Amino acid sequence: xxxxxxxxxxxxxxxxxxxxxxxxxxxxxxxxxxxxxxxxxxxxxxxxxxxxxxxxxxxxxxxxxxxxxxxxxxxxxxxxxxxxxxxxxxxxxxxxxxxxxxxxxxxxxxxxxxxxxxxxxxxxxxxxxxxxxxxxxxxxxxxxxxxxxxxxxxxxxxxxxxxxxxxxxxxxxxxxxxxxxxxxxxxxxxxxxxxxxxxxxxxxxxxxxxxxxxxxxxxxxxxxxxxxxxxxxxxxxxxxxxxxxxxxxxxxxxxxxxxxxxxxxxxxxxxxxxxxxxxxxxxxxxxxxxxxxxxxxxxxxxxxxxxxxxxxxxxxxxxxxxxxxxxxxxxxxxxxxxxx
Numbered sequence: 189x190x191x192x193x194x195x196x197x198x199x200x201x202x203x204x205x206x207x208x209x210x211x212x213x214x215x216x217x218x219x220x221x222x223x224x225x226x227x228x229x230x231x232x233x234x235x236x237x238x239x240x241x242x243x244x245x246x247x248x249x250x251x252x253x254x255x256x257x258x259x260x261x262x263x264x265x266x267x268x269x270x271x272x273x274x275x276x277x278x279x280x281x282x283x284x285x286x287x288x289x290x291x292x293x294x295x296x297x298x299x300x301x302x303x304x305x306x307x308x309x310x311x312x313x314x315x316x317x318x319x320x321x322x323x324x325x326x327x328x329x330x331x332x333x334x335x336x337x338x339x340x341x342x343x344x345x346x347x348x349x350x351x352x353x354x355x356x357x358x359x360x361x362x363x364x365x366x367x368x369x370x371x372x373x374x375x376x377x378x379x380x381x382x383x384x385x386x387x388x389x390x391x392x393x394x395x396x397x398x399x400x401x402x403x404x405x406x407x408x409x410x411x412x413x414x415x416x417x418x419x420x421x422x423x424x425x426x427x428x429x430x431x432x433x434x435x436x437x438x439x440x441x442x443x444x445x446x447x448x449x450x451x452x453x454x455x456x457x458x459x460x461x462x463x464x465x466x467x468x469x470x471x472x473x474x475x476x477x478x479x480x481x482x483x484x485x486x487x488x489x490x491x492x493x494x495x496x497x498x499x500x501x502x503x504x505x506x507x508x509x510x511x512x513x514x515x516x517x518x519x520x521x522x523x524x525x526x527x528x
Contacts, residue, residue, distance in 0.1 A: 200228020
């Protein structure tokens with residue numbers, strides 16, 4: 189059994205930052221995530237994709253943002269429980285008893301759900317034999333773009349991810365972009381760049397086509413695609429990437445007795461508490477009037493949720509707001525020496 193001030197569910201950027209906000213006010217956090225790595229969707233879906241709207245960082249990637257946040261929370265020595273999901277949450281006097289999929293038990297007065305949009309998995313190709321090539325020749329995310337360098341890559345999809353990766357990988361690979369419609373649903377600017385690259389001979393676009401069959405034994409050597417009138421075309425390729433969006437699943441969170449609104453959790457904007465005392469929700473999974481699904485919004489939500497946790501974890505203490513630039517207590521928690 190592990191006792192802590194706060195159990196944070198989700199190790200994405202928002203979950204990592206709330207660990208920092210909890211730490212500077214003297215609260216200990218344990219972090220659970222159903223992925224096998226820290227970083228959430230930033231690492232799982234777009235580790236190399238540039239992000240332009242993080243304050244003070246003109247540009248960063250999902251990976252570099254995750255690494256910076258991990259560096260920031262080092263002084264608080266949080267424990268990460270990866271490849272685990274919260275299965276049960278029950279009231280235990282004034283605390284919550286949380287049991288994970290690995291039968292680990294936590295006792296905490298507070299839970300912060302920072303799990304993005306819940307558990308997620310990619311929508312996959314529905315044709316025969318596609319599954320046996322997964323993680324060898326068929327991928328639904330790009331973890332390291334260099335794995336596809338100087339290769340033949342066929343990308344399926346019409347959204348931002350498909351367009352972005354087609355543009356990026358065309359810099360050093362032979363790329364064919366396939367979409368089942370003539371029009372792309374991703375950013376118009378990205379679609380224009382892709383079409384410009386096609387005119388320059390740096391990228392091939394095939395619309396309206398869908399995957400028809402796969403050829404190969406252990407690895408793919410070719411595929412066929414089929415259009416609306418039944419015409420079939422063969423394409424030699426080393427890799428197939430599919431970007432059809434995600435299937436979102438709240439999982440056991442749906443059974444916690446929280447008010448749910450279209451797979452999101454309504455919160456108040458004072459401290460981002462749910463309808464259950466001591467359970468908070470921040471990041472993409474929470475909803476309220478004017479909600480913006482941005483990482484920077486999640487940081488703000490986490491700062492307020494942390495203060496809400498303090499009042500519950502330390503009911504006999506008065507929370508005093510302090511600036512990190514002047515508070516000796518906060519600086520001691522951060523390990524800052526006077527000479528620094």
